[in-house]
Amino acid sequence: MPRTIAQVRAYTVRGKGADYHDQSGYHWIDDHIATPMSVYPEYRQSRQSFGINVLGTLVVEIEADDGTVGFAVTTAGEIGAWIVEKHLARFLEGRPVTDLERIWDQMYRSTLYYGRRGVVLNAISGVDLALYDLLGRLRGEPVHALLGGPVRDELQFYATGARPDVAKELGFIGGKMPLHHGPAEGEEGMRRNLDALADMRGRVGEDFWLMWDCWMSLDVDYATRLAHRAAEHGLRWLEEALIPDDYWGYAQLKRQVPPGMLVTTGEHEATRWGFRQLLETGVDIIQPDVNWCGGITELIKISAMADAHGTMVVPHGSSVYSYHFVVTRTNSPFAEFLMMHETAEKIVPMFAPLLLGEPVPENGRLRVPDTPGFGVELNPDVERSRPFTH
Numbered sequence: 001m002p003r004t005i006a007q008v009r010a011y012t013v014r015g016k017g018a019d020y021h022d023q024s025g026y027h028w029i030d031d032h033i034a035t036p037m038s039v040y041p042e043y044r045q046s047r048q049s050f051g052i053n054v055l056g057t058l059v060v061e062i063e064a065d066d067g068t069v070g071f072a073v074t075t076a077g078e079i080g081a082w083i084v085e086k087h088l089a090r091f092l093e094g095r096p097v098t099d100l101e102r103i104w105d106q107m108y109r110s111t112l113y114y115g116r117r118g119v120v121l122n123a124i125s126g127v128d129l130a131l132y133d134l135l136g137r138l139r140g141e142p143v144h145a146l147l148g149g150p151v152r153d154e155l156q157f158y159a160t161g162a163r164p165d166v167a168k169e170l171g172f173i174g175g176k177m178p179l180h181h182g183p184a185e186g187e188e189g190m191r192r193n194l195d196a197l198a199d200m201r202g203r204v205g206e207d208f209w210l211m212w213d214c215w216m217s218l219d220v221d222y223a224t225r226l227a228h229r230a231a232e233h234g235l236r237w238l239e240e241a242l243i244p245d246d247y248w249g250y251a252q253l254k255r256q257v258p259p260g261m262l263v264t265t266g267e268h269e270a271t272r273w274g275f276r277q278l279l280e281t282g283v284d285i286i287q288p289d290v291n292w293c294g295g296i297t298e299l300i301k302i303s304a305m306a307d308a309h310g311t312m313v314v315p316h317g318s319s320v321y322s323y324h325f326v327v328t329r330t331n332s333p334f335a336e337f338l339m340m341h342e343t344a345e346k347i348v349p350m351f352a353p354l355l356l357g358e359p360v361p362e363n364g365r366l367r368v369p370d371t372p373g374f375g376v377e378l379n380p381d382v383e384r385s386r387p388f389t390h
């Protein structure tokens, strides 16, 4: 008989951690990056000014009836803690730890009237990942073994950050930069974007992948013009050019970009139904975030559907939670590493300082550890609180 779930607990943490936009002091990740809010000049310089970091980190702990505890982290803060404690916990406590599918389905169906995506799916993802962690710990196996085992010996990474030139030195296969100026900054902003790309191309040489992360800031017309002008500097892909709801725009953009340039998106999409719509647009790479899209139980379905469309799945960030998945799938040939060092010049663990044992790539590569569950522990020195109980 499988173990049963004794208790579900939700905690919040402020500063860094899973809410990696929650940085203080200078950080490249908050330095005049183009966003959907860039149409308002007063919100252009800092994403924190419009509240990109309001949520904070959610930690979900699930305890089995023998006292074994699994956990996971995501971006959802207090609102997520409330959803887990007051609504989702009832679908877990007293159930077998192996009931992944039924638990996911009940969490999703029961929250449909206020959920479907966004913070509710972040909370569901956190619960699902904590359950995988618990199952791995109980069985003494890494999560990648629960998913069918690795299809390659190690992962290779591209780096996201302000310094692709440093990423190249560190052994990454490519560098993805934030786009700094959106359509509201006119031709001057367009020129600055292209100058930055040309400058970086000059530093990294011809063959190194360079990509742009547009964080939902563009429209189809601007994105098309940007893509054509960027082609001469060898831009490999244009990421998340449009708002996530504009599936029709993505289909049009895919038809209009120069041959060979990839259109990628999906980090703010959730569930198999959202990704079905996205796959039908014809984008080249989908980028679900396993901490936000519904967890591993849902990513398995999204990935299989993408595979049948001949589309690559390169998950957004998510550290160990995506590494254990990516290593088990042939249509996920590489992974993202988000450079959380303030100037992107050094490698630091993505969710630092929240996790102990969080692995980082060396020379752009990583052998996913075989330690049980996701192989990480909560750092006891990081203060957390439990705002709600049930």
Ligand SMILES: C[C@H](O)[C@H](O)CC(=O)C(=O)O
Binding pocket: 029, 033, 160, 177, 178, 213, 215, 267, 316, 317, 336, 338
């Ligand atoms: C750099 C991007 O604006 C964002 O902060 C991270 C992201 O979208 C990505 O890693 O992809």
Ligand SMILES: [Mg+2]
Binding pocket: 213, 215, 239, 240, 267, 316
């Ligand atoms: Mg992105």
